[in-house]
Amino acid sequence: MNTYFFNLSSLFYLLGTLAYLSHIIFLKDLLSRMATLIVSIGFTSHSLAILTRYVEAGYTPVTNLHESLSFFAWMIVGILLIANLKYKIKVLGAFLTCIALILMLFALALPKEILPLAPVLRSFWHPFHVFFAFLGNAVFTLAFCSGIIYLIQEHQLKSKKMGAIAKRLPSLKVLDDLNYRALTFGFPLLTLGIITGAVWAEYAWGRYWGWDPKETWSLITWFLYAAMLHQRLTVGWRGRKAAIMAIVGFLSVMFTFLGVNLLLPGLHAYSNW
């Protein structure tokens, strides 16, 4: 049942990405409304996939890489739908849906059997840790996309090109606002993710912090975002610098999530495939 909903939502994300892309090309309002509708249906189906898997497995399905990727993608689409309410940035939809789709396809290629829950994961804190960490990551993904769009739009303005590209992108102010907003939401979430992770580590391994590669990298990521926030508030790192930092921060997030699992040995290895 859960795989059925999962596959269905992947299909809708694919259609949603295509609809958003065609909106960018043809600039028809109808297409963007259709895209939002398609993605909302995909999100509903995805929610059902996670819910049914929860029922079938008997635990929160965030215990292996397939489940984590799916959960991350679900959060990204959720953030997109929320951001859509306030910021009418159509290009953002194309970027975020596309990223969610890639994560889904990646998850699709991984083993997705429901296995008995490993003892260390049998913790009250574990689902909270995962929830905060991925929600933070999803918000940072949003900042990453708006950072990329910012750099493109800034380049258009600096090189004095006002053609088809510039016309399709939002103003620098909106993108920079979004970057800042994402930072103010994402940073506390990341912090909560690390704290709940430490509490869970205390239950699972009897220590709060052990310099495991995952822990080390999440701390590096935390410092990156902390520095970003600090520079922004004190000396006004905004615009281009903020956009670049959002991109660097996201790369660090992705390395903490995937790179560490795939490349470095450590305690989070259960989330390997």
Place this chain on the structure above:
Amino acid sequence: MQLIIIGLNHKTAPIEVREKLTFQESEVGKALAQAHSLPSLKENMILSTCNRVEIYAISQETEKTVRDLKDFLSRYHELPLKEFEKSLYLLVGEEVVRHIFRVASSLDSMVVGEPQILGQLKSAYTLATESGTSGLILHRLLHRAFHVAKRVRTETRIGDSAVSISSVAVDLAERIFGGLEQRAVLLIGAGEMIELAARHLMAGGVEKILVTNRTYDRAVSLAGQFNGEAIRFEEMGQGLKKADIVISATDASHYLINREQTVKVMKDRKQKPIFFIDIADPRDVEPGVGDIENVYLYNIDDLQKVAHENMKDREKEARRAEAIVQEEVTKFVHWFQSLEITPTLIALKNKFEEIRKRELEKMLSIHPHLSEKERQSLEALTSAIVNKILHDPLTRLKQKDEETMSDFYVDAIRALFQLPDLTAEERREED
């Protein structure tokens, strides 16, 4: 019945001629009524803008109406006809439809794609409706024109990009700041260009205007006009700190704003973005300023280049718009022609039927001894003759693929058989 336009525009007449023939908005009603009293005119409407003066007319006798309208223009404006006759253009039939559709969609404008003309056309139409000089045909024609304009606007991107220097500047500001609201503008200089820019920005909704000028008094008087704040020239740095948009147009021979100073200003501003528009020649802002982060610098050439490129886009879109216009012209012409066919058919049949009945009655009164059977035979015979005679012309008129000629046939039949003019009711039935 014929559609006619007589008029002149920016392509055919210089401003000196156009301004003499312009109808003031307040007098259009009077002028409409005067033109309407011309006996050959069925409906009329006047479009008068700074780029064009046109009279749209529906007439029964094309040549007479054209002569009358020329006289009317000459009389009304007290200008000898020969002084402007060369500048006039005359359009009839399908050309009229195409012209009005193109005017409404701004394909005939000085700056193609600028939307003002549609509003002007709408108010010209309203005036004609209020004065009672427009009727069924103009009504339909103008409504179709508004529909075409809407189609062009939604189906092409003709009006999407800015093509004037000032609109390009406003567009750029919007791309940087998301809008002009809550923005502060610093104007450097107090010349005509600056005043114009200030007017434009105020209309765009900027919150605050700061003015600085080498002669402080002029800065004060300009600031007064816009409810702004004057700043002494030596304290320009203060203005740079507060403003989001800086427009500079002085005749200074050296740079007023250099890179080094701007870097410092940016620090004071906590890197808040700033947009310099340098419309001075020679330039007021050192080009290197544009390389600083969060600083955007456009000089007059840059703005012109953007405007020029956008213009090329517009021309491309205009070609797509022409196709839409053509499609709609065909539809309208079709309707216009069908307008007269059916009533003509009925009138023609009625006339023949009347003749037949009259002649038959005459004949029966002369020969009262005819039997009922013979009477019926006569009735059948005469009906058959009339129907046979009418058969060919009626089929011809009804043929759809003869559209191009049907106008001609209708006129010919009406003239040859002396059919009465269509009443308004008959036309409306066709609508």
